[in-house]
Amino acid sequence: MRIVVWTILGCALCLGQETDQCKPSSLNIPGAPYPCVYADRRVAFRVAAPGAQKVQVRLGGQGHIMTRGADGLWTVTSPPQVIGFHYYTISVDGGIVADPATQSFFGGGWYNSAFEVPDPDGAYYSAKDVPHGEVRQRWYYSKVTGAWRRCYVYTPPDYDANARTRYPVLYLLHGWGENEQGWHTQGHADLILDNLIAEKKAKPMIVVMDNLNAVAPGADAGLYHARSIIARRTLADVPPPIGAAPRPAPGQAAARPANWFNTFTEMMIADLIPMVERTYRVAPGREHRAMAGLSMGGMQSFQTALARLDMFAYLGGFSGSSGGRGGFDPKTAHNGVLSDAAAFNKKMKVLFLGIGTAEGPGTKNFSDLLTNAGIHNIYFESDGTAHEWLTWRRCLNDFAPRLFR
């Protein structure tokens, strides 16, 4: 970290000072100076591992090899990163671990470190001086899975004060390898809604953030998780994470119980929605109920809502939906629910497809395919972002104002 004191050179050059200094990421634990982000979006890392032979920062699919100083501290500065939230891990002599200098976030099937590159347009997901809702941790028992589950429920500002008001509900799902905490920790869904509601851009609503993993009693959830993780790591030619299960035999990797998507849908309809409607002041009926998710959660949302148009009138897929990988026939997909475009358009008030521009053309192609088949849909692009949380914060910020109109 190069800290240059320019003050004696006068004010014109004082501006230069900003670009020569890095600032600790907002996600660092209190007092930790690294990761440290430069104004040009390079990120400096530092790791203490005095006895190690090789230390790397693993970031966005790339390894950044660190250099050992005489003091046993390893350092590296990355090339400029995209604005927004980034997971990373470190590799210490082949052991892949989180950096304890930052808060930990569950993503990719384990706890990762992360940093934020300041976003000049990030006010919409920041805590501002507006009325704030709450994120409530809610335990409930699921008959379908035979286990206690935890979800988080966002209630809008003044929910308690408006004791007779009933609110519409958005069911909002995380992606593969994340959990029910993702949307309010990595995603800041609560602050996005607070800010939209304060500006009257979105209707006050309840947002239910559950865990999309739901496994029937006896089905092998652990194996599913572990295999998925191993499969990913194997493809990237890195060793399995610390403590992970041994690698499965070839061909077994990424096996998923056949009923996996169905079990969540069954659980949601039998257990989650009734619990929500019993516990919170929810407006009744399909026109007050939306479902959306990111990545695998978007796939889950399309599977669920397109099978139950009697229950859902709004549907969003953020970097994941249905049909983005080709071979999608709107006449037959999802049991033919899209085959009569006019009838479908009448029922589905908003069909939203969001994607980062760095994620490829699949979602745009899917949107065009739907449009050509007469299916109304909204296509939203997040400029310059990939399969990452800034894409999904932007998607939610664009999607939520369209709901319950």
Place this chain on the structure above:
Amino acid sequence: MRIVVWTILGCALCLGQETDQCKPSSLNIPGAPYPCVYADRRVAFRVAAPGAQKVQVRLGGQGHIMTRGADGLWTVTSPPQVIGFHYYTISVDGGIVADPATQSFFGGGWYNSAFEVPDPDGAYYSAKDVPHGEVRQRWYYSKVTGAWRRCYVYTPPDYDANARTRYPVLYLLHGWGENEQGWHTQGHADLILDNLIAEKKAKPMIVVMDNLNAVAPGADAGLYHARSIIARRTLADVPPPIGAAPRPAPGQAAARPANWFNTFTEMMIADLIPMVERTYRVAPGREHRAMAGLSMGGMQSFQTALARLDMFAYLGGFSGSSGGRGGFDPKTAHNGVLSDAAAFNKKMKVLFLGIGTAEGPGTKNFSDLLTNAGIHNIYFESDGTAHEWLTWRRCLNDFAPRLFR
């Protein structure tokens, strides 16, 4: 992990099978088989670090040296551990990190791994089939610190349904190096209250869990945190955590801003309590207000409540209070508030001192000193536990039923 299949030997020996197998800790990420806990409370660990020279599990102040297998997996089994929650870290060639096989918990100033040794008496902090309250994430602005703060608020079951009921409030603080999440993640305060309320052992109450770190604008919070961490690690003769600040010069370590305790108290009275009483249905007056904390949070609670008997009628210190280290004169301490025992006893409905039996005699001595000075107090011991979360779960379980009677 020795897995022995005894089934052909008949049922008498089937019982033996249980003690020969370990079970994954309940805190492991989905699918991770390690840490794995044996019935005799030994804990097996496994770490993948194929290129490392020396790998250790750091647990309860001890290092457990791991052995490298031919597959690059390092393993060790610890001696039997006390029941309950334990933080641990791993050292990979001198780099001290969390094990990504478990959930991450903020403690000791950074994110740690942890495991649970099953507690035969642990039903009181488990999710049972009883009405559940909520833990609500609440943002609020503090004028004293000039910043947005986050606290968590437990509301009892049926808080929303009983729209006219007002509830007493317990302000409950975490310890050094932890944060506002400690009591409901490591401590299960919400489940403890749910279960006590369901059995009618405790009165329904609101519990406010805030961050005891409060720093006035311009004061050096980061330095305080970093130095405290470094000082601790230096004393234990281990390198600083990854990403931590460089070691301070001798004599600077563990420097704490002089007004640190006072700033939290000022913030609590000026910002937190008014926000809580404005936002939630709180019963008015000192007899409906309690304060307690663990370790440094107990010290903070004693500093705050003994200075403001006009505001608090119940006070608890769990492994931390005041005077446990000697030199305490009840005639003069805390501005003499204890000097008139009869007057004090009339105002303070419950003065609670809890400690683990493995923590030394300081708290018992302090309790005796108070008793000899005529100050009513309750002394509670957690059998066989040290400065750890099982002590504090038990303290809360004993303390909460005594409140608001």
